[in-house]
């Protein structure tokens with residue numbers, strides 16, 4: 001007796017955790033700075049922490065009212081009907097629901113390369129296939145309709161990430177609309193706005209009003225600092241509303257998650273501080289890092305460390321295929337107590353992604369990284 005053939009399935013590679021790294025290096029977790037997973041450097045909204053405490057005592061009940069309350073508040077915020085809000089166990093859970101609601105066995109989804117790994121994973125879980133469109137580093141990873149449509153061939157879902165992980169680039173709303181216009185009637189365009197709060201541009205939710213072929217993904221993991229409670233949601237076309245009840249897990253978002261989410265939505269101060277500090281940190285990194293960076297619309301910055309290392313130490317790039325310059329830099333930074341994301345698993349072995357920390361954390365990361373690059 002064995003599981004089915006899972007050889008085409010890949011394992012999600014998360015950024016490394018503080019406890020894990022501290023144990024391995026024999027360091028105090030308090031001395032480590034973790035800028036590897038785009039988490040909120042200020043932690044959760046204090047209001048959410050309070051709500052989680054208060055909810056602890058009623059954790060024995062299935063969530064019902066809280067789920068409805070949160071759905072309604074989000075519907076209100078976006079000007080859609082509550083049935084158009086699909087809560088899930090993180091944004092990842094919502095991706096599963098969208099795959100379940102669309103894919104017949106063998107249907108394809110179109111995903112960005114480089115890009116967020118879970119799009120393809122979720123499609124494969126649901127017996128779908130995966131095709132890629134390619135973002136060109138030579139063109140600064142620009143996101144436009146031509147790039148996506150060049151590789152489109154009737155896929156059931158087209159995944160757009162805006163702002164994009166790991167590059168920080170974004171699609172103009174016109175480009176999203178063009179893609180939705182140019183793709184077939186059976187294609188759903190899913191716009192992942194996990195980092196949507198970190199820039200001022202309009203949300204693709206505007207398009208959900210007018211069309212039946214665009215859905216938007218949002219999460220509480222990033223700006224609200226609730227990655228650990230697992231809460232995200234989709235905003236789907238009106239025509240799709242009924243499908244949710246047919247594809248979701250009973251009680252898709254936990255009581256604790258829903259109460260925390262409701263509290264976080266009301267905590268504008270925490271969200272504002274988070275967004276402002278991220279904007280500061282991006283500018284700081286562009287200006288002070290001794291490595292090329294790409295301008296970002298999110299709470300992280302992609303930096304190219306390959307070329308810098310190659311010129312100072314040609315062995316780095318020749319060493320072996322498995323350890324590119326980014327993993328060497330990330331390892332050395334880690335020994336110095338700063339954890340960043342080696343982008344090898346994104347297919348960018350010459351790049352690292354640095355999450356925007358607090359001002360102190362960001363300054364320390366930049367100064368350690370510059371030392372690593374110059375040594």
Ligand SMILES: *Cc1c(COP(=O)(O)O)cnc(C)c1O
Pocket residue numbers: 038089090091092093116161164165192194218219220221222227230231232
């Ligand atoms: C973080 C992230 C998500 C959602 O993460 P959850 O924690 O599951 O809500 C979705 N897409 C991208 C590109 C992300 O970086």
